Amino acid sequence: MKIKWAETLKQSMHGLAESLGDLLVEGFHYLALFGIGGITAWAAVTAFLQMIEKGHITVDDILLLFIYLELGAMVGIYFKTNHMPVRFLIYVAITALTRLLISDVSHHQSPDMGVVYVSGAILLLALAILVVRYASSNFPSVTPSKGESKSASSSRSAQAEAADTD
Template sequence: MNVPPTLPKDASKLEESIEKWSVPIGNLFVSLFHRIALFGIGAATVWSAGVAFIGMANKGAASIEDLLLLFIYLEIGAMVGIYFKTNHMPVRFLIYVAITAVTRLIIDLVNTKHEADMSILFMGITILVLALANAVVRYASYKYPSKNGISD
C-alpha cells in the first residue's frame, strides 16, 4: 500500500482548519452554558430568599436560623455575581456558606435539645476546620496570586 508523502502535511492542515472554527464555537457554547446556569442559579436564589422572607413575615418574627438562612442566600448571590463578572469561583464564599450552615445546625440543635452534646462539639470543630481552610485560602491567594490578578 503506497501512501503519498504529502498526506501527513494535508492531515495537519485539515486539523488546523477544523480547530480554527471548532474551538471558538466550543468556547461560545461553554460561555452560553455558564451564563444560562448563572442566571438560573441567581433566579433560584432570589426566589428561595423571597419565599423564606415571606415565611418569616407570615410567622410574624424572624429567628436567628431564619436570619442565617438569609445570609446564606446573600453569600450565594454574591458568589454568582462574582463568578458572572470574573469567571472565577470564589472558594472563600463556599467556605462562608458552609460555616453559616453549620452554625444554623448548632443553633437548631441547641434550641431543640437544650443541652450540649458531642454532636455540637463536632460541629464546632467543623467550623474551626473551615475557618482554618479559609485562612489557608486567603494566605495562598495573597502569597501566590493568580496570573490575571484576581485573588480568591
C-alpha cells in the same frame, strides 16, 4: 506529500470547531450562572415571605438569609471574574453549621457532644479560610489565557484580588 490546500482546510476546520466549542461552553456557562442566580433569589424571596407569614423571625431565619446572600455574592463574583471564590463556599458552610448549632441548642436545651463536634467543624473551616487566604495572597494562580493581552490579564488579576479580599 501533503497538499497545501488540504492543510489550510484542516486548520480552518479546526479553528471553526474550536470557536464553535468555545461559544457553546460560554453560552452554557452564562445560562447556568443566570439559572443559579435566579434560583437563589427565588429561594431567598420565598424564605423571606414565609418568615413574614409566620409572624416572627428567629436567628435561624436570619442565618438562612445570610446563606442566600453569600450564594448570590458567590455567583456575582464568579460571573465577573470567572474564578470560583472557594472562601464563599466555606463561609456558607460555616453559616450553615452555625445555624445547625443554634437550632440544636435552642430546640433541645441540653448541649451534648454534637455541639463540640459542630464547633470543631466550624473551627476547622475557619482555619481552612486562613489557609486559603494565605495561599491566594502568597501563591497567586492567575495566568494570561490564550489570546489575552498582558493588560487584560493584570486587570483580571486585580479583579480576582478584589474578590478575594474582605
